Amino acid sequence: MRYNANSPGEYEHYVVNEERPLLEFLLDNVHQTRTKIKQTLQGQGIRVNGKTITQFDYMLQPGMKVAVSKTKRNQVTFKSRYVRIVYEDRWLIVIEKQPGILSMAGGHSSLNVKSVLDDYFHKSHQKCRAHVVHRLDRDTSGLMVYAKDIDTEQILEHNWHDIVYDRRYVAVLSGEMEQDEGTIQNWLKDNKAYVTYSSPVDNGGKLAITHFHVMDRTTDHSLVEFKLETGRKNQIRVHAADMGHPVCGDVKYGNGDDPLHRLCLHAWLLCFYHPVTREPMEFETTVPAAFRHLFK
Template identity: 75%
Template sequence: MRNINRNDSNNYNLYTVNEESGILEFLLKNVNGESKTKIKATLNGRGIKVNGKTVSQFDYMLKPGMKVSVSKTKKNNPFKSRYVKIVYEDKWLVVIEKNIGILSMAGGHSSLNVKSVLDEYFRKSRQKCTAHVVHRLDRDTSGLMIYAKDIETEQILEHNWHQIVYDRRYVAVVSGEMENDEGTVNNWLKDNKAYITYSSPIDNGGKYAVTHYHVLKRTTDHSLVEFKLETGRKNQIRVHTQDLGHPVCGDIKYGNGDDPLHRLCLHAYMLCFTHPATGEPMEFEIPIPTIFRSLFK
């Protein structure tokens, strides 16, 4: 039997522990109307006290008679950035949604990048970790990314990426009306001396790349297309859509000048992987940008 003593005075809701359990399990059982992600964010944001002492470890053990205080004001993630949104976080990794206009990691002098935004957040929330880059999205591509919080997790993800990540999908607005509803592009991709990636139907010493596509909507001017990556090569979708004769809209490097939304119209909207520490399947999907859909009303 759980007997909850709730007191809404001050800035905390108070709970009394009746049976031994981990703090995360206790909070999920007792704090009504809050998602697991939100509760984890409250823990990370130092919004939980046990017998008056702030606790942020997810595996902290509670004993009968202990008093747990849950902050009303810190139920929202303390993290605020116009470029980065935290979708999920635990002690091993963080899944974020990246906006356009920010690099995945530092490149050159004091450039705005996700890694430094996350490092600042970890510092402010007193987490003894830094963000480790595991994969990248171009500055002007938006969508889902994973960052490891320690070197061990980063190594597992980096060395076993293709076994760990079992579904990764993008959506793009491409130029023109796609002829086929679905199909596959496969060839070899290699960079030239000017760092432009080009494709070849035969092995050119580059990397073999496979992209599956499926048209979601189309007009005579544009098509909204889902891409499922079998391989994750640099600029893969951008070069493969160019090969199809329907480049991604707003692509300065591989496009044809068609720029209806004044941005690179490429968005990583689905990311599914096996958790490197717990082995749990982790599946994330974020909405297709409304601005993309606006062209297909």
Template identity: 80%
Template sequence: MRYNPYNQQGEYDHFVVSEEQPLLEFLLENVKQSRNKIKLTLQGRGIRVNGKTVSQFDFLLKPGMKVAVSKTKRNQTQFKSRWLKIVYEDRWIIVVEKHEGILSMAAGHSSLNVKTILDDYFKKSRQKCTAHVVHRLDRDTSGLMVYAKDMDTEQALEHYWHDIVYDRRYVAVLSGEVEQDEGTIANWLKDNKAYVTYSSPVDNGGKYAVTHFHVLDRTTDHSLVEFKLETGRKNQIRVHAADMGHPVCGDVKYGDGNDPIHRLCLHAFLLCMEHPVTHERMEFETPIPVAFRQLFK
């Protein structure tokens, strides 16, 4: 990845990876700093791997990768929010990991949303831009989202979304034991007057929706399932999971009351796209939430 996060400056120490190992382990072996300082540099987004900012301490390094470590104590305007993490940033786009419980953009009287948090961060870091919404995640869904930083980039992402984004995957905890290891659900989705999305096996004037699923783990009570979207319709995974007879846990709208961790168990963990301006292929991945995994120990 050629483009550095827009607001990072200062000098860097450069290293080349010789063996496969987690990032933190590599830094502790190669950087002459205390464990605490190294962790602060990671949190302050002062570490780059192959030009891309990485803040995940367990990011797996492979031989030949290039690691750059910021020498400056203050890498940038510190971004801290309990609602989201910045995963990647350059002058055109910003990729974030949204936590559950916050809207992607303003709706009605709710002022707290990802867009306003990002706009505040841009202002504080003296960037002359605002966050432009190009896709959404439900309030209670967590995971990866991309925002444009100018109107041209927003238009490119909006008009060519299906060409630009070549892979999007979610992980969910479903109610009950899904017997099939994998499969595809395809039908038509349409909202009723109460804004509840329902499905139909025949064309009901709604939008055709295709979801592929693959079971990662299961118990008699729950299933950990990866979903790959072929189409991106409103509430698609939640409705299709309910169609399978195994709704997403914690789903008050389409669920069956199974709520093991008191949240909607749906997380957008993978986002693969071609950069709308530089046309580089970029792949972003976040770990499966720990609370999801703990149900399958």
């Protein structure tokens, strides 16, 4: 069975035997009013195959497992223009961040995902804090996971490369890519100005390996998916620049091509084994509409 966050006693479990919308299935199987069921959905109290689902018209398939929370859900509504909660359980929280917000506090900026989540945990009376496990650049959008306790954070941090089995980004690159797919491998190291540069031979830096696949292209831009084999600082941005097609909107490694007035890099897929239950957890977001619009 897929991962279930709470102990079995806190959830009612059901198995789907025919294709039908989630709300219709719940109304037929759960002994609650339509209003109560909708509240449970909106309060993130319904899971399908281990994933929290909030859409009432989500289409169920035969064999899927539905878990319905029996406990009163938190009444705190999470609202943030920069952060969207994708999944949450007692050990971790997965979010999608917008560009323009740091992963954690740094320098003079107070706007960061960690403080947004800590504020949410406080208001929802959860005795936990958000522990940073990995980072996205301020102007990169997409999926991130934070631990809710130090033990979970330590498991994720020390076993990151074994736990995370797929991470993919999508980017708009400047110019028309010549190759359809390929792999970039070199060594990355920061100089004294904290700018990352690459070397084809070991320069005392860290080995960086990136696989890429072109999804769409015009004569001006290319929509490219990147799969990371290693996760180094600014890895995709440096490797894109190395190919002669820097990420659009990249003020550090780019060429001034900025069609969307943002760094065109989005972490769209994050797959990992749950650090406590070891169940596979797979999350994906849609490619930002603005990215797609450039290729219509």
